[in-house]
Amino acid sequence: MKHLLDTKELSLADALNLLDTADYMAGVGQGDLLKLPHLQGKTVVNLFFEDSTRTRLSFEAAEKRLSADIINFAAKGSSVSKGESLKDTIQTLAAIKADAVVIRHSASGAPQRLAEAGWIDLPVLNAGDGTHAHPTQALLDAMTLRQFKAQRDRVETRGLTLEGLRVAIVGDILHSRVARSNLWLLNTLGAQVKLVAPPTLLPRYTDSWPAEIYHNLDEALESGVDAVMMLRIQKERMQAAFFPSAEEFTRFWGLTPERFAYLNSLNHETAVLHPGPMNRGLEICSQAADSPRSWVLRQVSNGVAVRMAALYLLMTGGSSQDFYPAA
Amino acid sequence: MPAPTYLIRSASVLGQETADILLEDGKIAAMGPHLEAPGAQVIEAQGLIALPGLVDLHTHLRQPGYEASETVETGSQAAALGGYTAVFAMANSKPVADSAAVVEQVHALGLDSGWVKVQPIGAVTKDLAGQQLADLGEMAASKAQVRVFSDDGMCVWDPAIMRRALEYVKTFDGVIAQHAQEPRLTEGAQMNEGKVSAELGLTGWPAVAEESIIARDVLLADHVGSRLHICHLSTKGSVEILRWAKERGIEVTAEVTPHHLLLTDELVRSYDPVYKVNPPLRTEEDVLALRQAVADGIIDIIGTDHAPHPAESKDCEWACAANGMTGLEQALSIIQMTLVETGYIGWADVARIMSFKPAEIGLASDQGRPLAVGEPANLVLLDPTARRTIVPADQATKGKNNPYRGMEVPGAVKATFYAGHPTVLDGALNSPRREG
Numbered sequence: 187m188k189h190l191l192d193t194k195e196l197s198l199a200d201a202l203n204l205l206d207t208a209d210y211m212a213g214v215g216q217g218d219l220l221k222l223p224h225l226q227g228k229t230v231v232n233l234f235f236e237d238s239t240r241t242r243l244s245f246e247a248a249e250k251r252l253s254a255d256i257i258n259f260a261a262k263g264s265s266v267s268k269g270e271s272l273k274d275t276i277q278t279l280a281a282i283k284a285d286a287v288v289i290r291h292s293a294s295g296a297p298q299r300l301a302e303a304g305w306i307d308l309p310v311l312n313a314g315d316g317t318h319a320h321p322t323q324a325l326l327d328a329m330t331l332r333q334f335k336a337q338r339d340r341v342e343t344r345g346l347t348l349e350g351l352r353v354a355i356v357g358d359i360l361h362s363r364v365a366r367s368n369l370w371l372l373n374t375l376g377a378q379v380k381l382v383a384p385p386t387l388l389p390r391y392t393d394s395w396p397a398e399i400y401h402n403l404d405e406a407l408e409s410g411v412d413a414v415m416m417l418r419i420q421k422e423r424m425q426a427a428f429f430p431s432a433e434e435f436t437r438f439w440g441l442t443p444e445r446f447a448y449l450n451s452l453n454h455e456t457a458v459l460h461p462g463p464m465n466r467g468l469e470i471c472s473q474a475a476d477s478p479r480s481w482v483l484r485q486v487s488n489g490v491a492v493r494m495a496a497l498y499l500l501m502t503g504g505s506s507q508d509f510y511p512a513a
Numbered sequence: 514m515p516a517p518t519y520l521i522r523s524a525s526v527l528g529q530e531t532a533d534i535l536l537e538d539g540k541i542a543a544m545g546p547h548l549e550a551p552g553a554q555v556i557e558a559q560g561l562i563a564l565p566g567l568v569d570l571h572t573h574l575r576q577p578g579y580e581a582s583e584t585v586e587t588g589s590q591a592a593a594l595g596g597y598t599a600v601f602a603m604a605n606s607k608p609v610a611d612s613a614a615v616v617e618q619v620h621a622l623g624l625d626s627g628w629v630k631v632q633p634i635g636a637v638t639k640d641l642a643g644q645q646l647a648d649l650g651e652m653a654a655s656k657a658q659v660r661v662f663s664d665d666g667m668c669v670w671d672p673a674i675m676r677r678a679l680e681y682v683k684t685f686d687g688v689i690a691q692h693a694q695e696p697r698l699t700e701g702a703q704m705n706e707g708k709v710s711a712e713l714g715l716t717g718w719p720a721v722a723e724e725s726i727i728a729r730d731v732l733l734a735d736h737v738g739s740r741l742h743i744c745h746l747s748t749k750g751s752v753e754i755l756r757w758a759k760e761r762g763i764e765v766t767a768e769v770t771p772h773h774l775l776l777t778d779e780l781v782r783s784y785d786p787v788y789k790v791n792p793p794l795r796t797e798e799d800v801l802a803l804r805q806a807v808a809d810g811i812i813d814i815i816g817t818d819h820a821p822h823p824a825e826s827k828d829c830e831w832a833c834a835a836n837g838m839t840g841l842e843q844a845l846s847i848i849q850m851t852l853v854e855t856g857y858i859g860w861a862d863v864a865r866i867m868s869f870k871p872a873e874i875g876l877a878s879d880q881g882r883p884l885a886v887g888e889p890a891n892l893v894l895l896d897p898t899a900r901r902t903i904v905p906a907d908q909a910t911k912g913k914n915n916p917y918r919g920m921e922v923p924g925a926v927k928a929t930f931y932a933g934h935p936t937v938l939d940g941a942l943n944s945p946r947r948e949g
Contacts, residue, residue, distance in 0.1 A: 194712070272830055293832035294703075294714040295784030302783070303828070316832070318714030363714060389711030390719070 189301045189310045190496050192319040193371035198347070201328070201374055206344050206506035207495035208329050212487070214251050214494065224498055225254035228285040233276065234260045234313070235291040240462060240486070241313050241322075245288050248493035257282065272296060273305045280306045286501050287311065294318035294363075309500040311493075317361050322496060323461055324367035326489040328375055330481050331413055333488075334457040344510070349376035354406050356382040357417030357439060357469050358428075360389055364461045365417060369397055382406045384439065386428045403439050407448065413457040414449075416441050416470045436468055446474040457481050518542070519935065520550045524558035524894060526884055528860030534563060536890040539933035544886055556938075558894050561927055562860055565868040566598025566891030567845065568880050570661065570690070571744060571768060571816030573837070574600070574631070576622060577615070578607025583821040583911045585622035585631060588841070591819070591910035592629045593936040595841040596893035596926040599630040599872065599880040604641070605666045611636035611647035613655035620657035627945030628936050632877055635659040637678045637689060641667045646678060653685040660876040663690035665744055666791075668726060670696050675730060679739035688740040688766075688874060691730055693751070694792065698722035703832060705778040705793040713781060715831065718793045720748040727751050731758035731765050742874055743767040745818050747792040749802035756811050766874050768816035769803050771840055771847035776800075776916060786827045786834030787916050790820070807866060808857040814871045817844045821912020839912040843903055845895065846922040853897075854923060879932075890933035899925035909942065 187200055196204075214222055230249045234242055242260075249256050259279060261269060270278075276287065286309040289297050294316030301310040314320040328348065335351055336343040353372055359365045359381050372379050379397040381388065392399060400406035407414070419439075421432055429435045436442060441458065449456045458470075458480045466472050475482060498504060521534040526544075533548040534541060543550075569592065575583035585602070592600045602619050604610035610619060616633040623631020635652035639645045641664045652659040662682060669675045669691060678689050699722045704710050706717020727743055731754065734741035746755070746767045758765050772790065777797050780788045788794060806812040820837025827834050848867065852858045858866075872881025882888040900923055905915040929937040934946035 271825065271828070273828055291830065293830040295832075296830040298784045299830050302785075316714050317716075366712070366714060390706060390717065391708040391711050394708050395711070 187499060190321050190500060191297050191301060191310065191312045193321045193324045193367045193374070196371065196374060198374050201371060202345060202347070203506050204325055204492070204495050204499065205329055205332060207499060207509065208325070208488070208491040209343050210506070210509040211494035211498070212491040221251050221253055223253050224502055225249070225252040228501060229255045229257060229283045230497065231257045231259065231279045231284040231287045233279070233287060233289040234258070235289070235296070236314070237262060238290050238314070241290060244486070244489040245313060245493050247490045248497060251490070252494055252497055254497070257284065272299070273303070276300055276306055280308065284308055286497065288313050290314045292316055311496055311500065314363055316363065318363050319367045320363040321367050322489065322493050323364050324371040325492040325496070326485055327368055327415065327459060327461070328371055329488045329492055330459060330485050331377070331457065333484065334413065334481060338455050347376045348372060351377040351413065352380065352411045353377050353413045353415060354380040354382055354411045355415045355417065356403060356406070356441070358387045358419050358423065359383045359417070360387045361420070362417050368415065369395060380406050380409065380411065382439065384429055403445065407445060411456060412454070413459060414441060415459040418461065418463065418465060419469045421468070432468055440468060441470045441474050443471045443473050446471060446477070449479070455479070459485060462486065516933065518550060518553040519556055519930070519933070520548060520553040521556045521558045521563065521894065524561050524563035526563050527864050528562045534884070534892070536930060536933045539890055541884065541886055541888050541890050544884070556894070556928060560898065561894040561896050563884060564596070564860065564864050564893050564895060565881060565884055566893055566929065566931060567596045567867045568599045568871040568875070568877060569597055569817050569819070569841065569844070570601045570814060570871040570875055571665070571818050572600040572602055572841065573605070573818070573820045574602040574619070575821060576606060577618060581823045581911070585619065586626045587909055587911050588819070588821070589623065589626045589628035589631055590942055591841040591908060593929050593931065594909055594926060594942060595843065596845050596895065596929055597629050597841065598891040598929065598931045599632060599877055601632045601634050601661055601875055603665045604634050604636040604663060609636050609640050610634065611639050613648060613651040616652050616657035616659050617655050624948070627947055629931055630877065630880060632875060633657045633659055634661045634663050634690070637662045637664045637669050638674060643667060643669060643671055643674060646674070646681065649678070649681055649687070650684065653687060660685065660687050661690055661742070661874070662687055663692065663744065665690065665692045668692050668694040668696060670726070672729060672733065676733050676737060679734055679741065680737045683739055686740070686876065688742050690742040690744050691726065692744050693723045693726035693730070695722040695725050698725070704781045704789070705795050707778060707796055709778045709781055713784070715781070720750050720795070723748055723792060724750040724754055727754050731763050734765055735761065735763045739764065741765045745770050745773065745792055745816060746803070746812060747773045747795050747799065749799045752802050752806040752811055755806070759811060766813040766870070767811070768814045769807060769812045770816060770818045771844045771851070772838055772916060774800060774803055774851040775847055780916070784831045786829065786831050787838065787914055789831060789834050789836055790838050791836040804852060804855065804857050807852060813866065814874065815844065815848055815867050816871070817841050819910070821910050822914045824913060827914045838914055838916045839905070839908070839910050842908050842910060843917055843922060845926060846924040847917070849897060849924040850922055890930050892930050893926055894928040896925045896927050897923065899923070901925050
């Protein structure tokens with residue numbers, strides 16, 4: 187693995203290597219082990235061309251726990267708004283010093299351009315690009331789902347796949363890089379993906395996607411799910427006629443108290459996930475968000491571990507074996 | 514001193530019978546076996562195919578205003594190297610070619626260059642804004658004698674403006690060349706809407722945005738009895754609408770670009786903006802439908818949509834890159850590759866779709882003429898057996914945004930004669946033609 191651009195190209199072995207490493211990283215910062223020294227003397231550039239508080243903080247925490255030096259570059263808007271070009275920005279930062287680049291950009295494909303255009307020769311970590319991909323989010327979701335499955339089945343997480351897990355991803359699939367990255371990774375890990383959205387919020391051509399498509403959330407829930415992942419909906423979408431009103435969206439595609447009560451009435455566990463930030467009362471009700479079934483805060487803490495794992499593996503060429511005694 | 518004469522020996526005329534061709538005083542003076550012409554410069558053309566000089570109804574020469582991308586001089590050099598003797602220069606310069614002054618400027622630059630005939634296209638609406646008609650009559654009556662009008666790059670989306678434009682240009686037998694793109698259906702569009710765009714998270718440019726405008730415009734052309742030309746047709750559905758319109762007898766013609774006959778949206782997976790073009794690269798199914806439509810005569814001509822850009826317009830992320838790719842210097846090779854070697858058409862058809870018909874649509878009377886005695890000596894000699902690798906840096910166009918870079922293509926232009934003068938000899942630029 188030279189870069190982490192998308193989850194589509196990740197093999198099962200790569201994915202498990204990342205997740206197993208992340209499981210170890212989750213223990214760093216707790217107890218006696220406050221930091222790891224592995225990236226000491228190395229510099230990570232955080233290039234954020236799009237507003238992001240959570241992802242940026244999560245990456246920074248991950249970098250610090252691995253003892254890396256950090257250069258932060260934040261440019262609201264991006265080169266699309268006629269500033270310095272992406273090429274000049276990255277070459278400038280690389281000239282200062284960089285051993286890896288974390289990039290968030292509003293343009294789909296910008297991280298792949300950084301990796302492949304020949305501007306720099308550094309590992310590139312995609313921290314979210316346009317409506318294309320958000321691989322560390324998908325990895326932290328997978329890590330969370332693995333913890334859920336391990337807890338439910340009383341097994342170890344290490345080496346565990348998501349075989350047999352049925353995951354519904356609900357909401358604005360069309361504009362969601364989280365949904366796209368989850369689609370590929372969850373499939374690679376053996377989970378069954380169900381996408382739930384009105385036709386306006388799904389791409390027109392999803393025939394080749396390894397997922398069941400539902401336009402009705404109740405039908406999707408009744409079909410049997412082990413986890414529901416609610417996506418953030420932007421209210422402004424209704425101005426562009428993607429749906430008539432926030433109220434109608436909630437009624438048909440929200441995890442309402444009624445739907446959450448239905449899930450609670452079943453005799454099997456259902457995990458509730460949300461990549462945040464949540465619109466309480468819109469796509470997810472507070473009862474669900476604050477319930478014991480909610481894994482939302484675990485997702486956040488897992489995010490740091492997953493990002494540590496990705497940075498470690500890309501920048502050192504190591505593997506999860508480095509942290510576990512040989513069998 | 515009399516102008517030199519040229520004797521082309523043993524060329525295969527339109528890929529068929531072999532003949533010698535004598536060029537004298539800008540005309541084809543004689544054709545036949547074993548011609549004798551003392552004093553003539555002899556061009557050995559054994560194994561070469563003679564075609565009429567190519568005519569491109571869709572070229573962006575970028576001058577005035579975007580000289581960093583291309584000039585009339587560099588663009589027409591590229592055209593000559595590609596086997597062209599005439600190009601129609603699109604109106605989206607800066608200022609826009611929406612007045613007699615601008616089209617006369619482009620016309621004069623073309624005469625000064627002398628590599629090909631440069632025929633300006635006039636804008637349909639002022640500043641391509643789609644609001645008010647450009648000075649259509651003034652441009653028609655100018656020295657540039659404009660007959661083709663296009664807002665290319667922008668769609669004449671307002672149906673009332675389109676209707677009036679179609680009607681108004683009937684005065685001088687003009688034609689409206691439409692860039693068919695419904696603007697509301699393509700807001701923020703980055704690539705073809707299909708399974709690739711769904712995966713890549715790039716906003717889709719749906720086929721229906723092209724097809725709905727073509728459907729509307731053929732009905733308008735029918736209603737007012739005007740000539741309509743469809744630029745760079747790119748979808749299978751557009752072909753079906755064209756087929757219907759032609760069967761109904763509507764006066765509509767259509768063009769396809771070389772790139773839409775070869776490349777597909779799968780290439781966008783690289784996010785390399787060299788593949789960003791408008792209309793976007795479509796699917797394999799569309800490519801095959803377009804090839805068949807050329808063979809069936811539903812699509813009338815090849816237009817290059819040669820669209821040079823400076824390096825920085827493509828050396829960036831996909832969303833901020835400019836649309837367009839260069840085309841003039843390899844159009845004939847791509848046509849040989851996609852239509853001739855695949856058996857869709859023969860060389861006589863190539864002459865029709867790349868020379869006769871585009872000249873007829875654009876009313877360029879001295880261009881697109883048969884290879885026959887007494888006709889203007891506009892012709893190209895092609896070596897169909899050559900194989901060459903596309904190297905953008907070696908090309909005459911300023912635009913290095915070439916999607917075929919590194920690709921091996923068939924065919925090489927050996928010589929281009931423009932009104933009897935060799936603009937290209939031995940596959941390289943020779944000299945421009947000077948009026949005399």
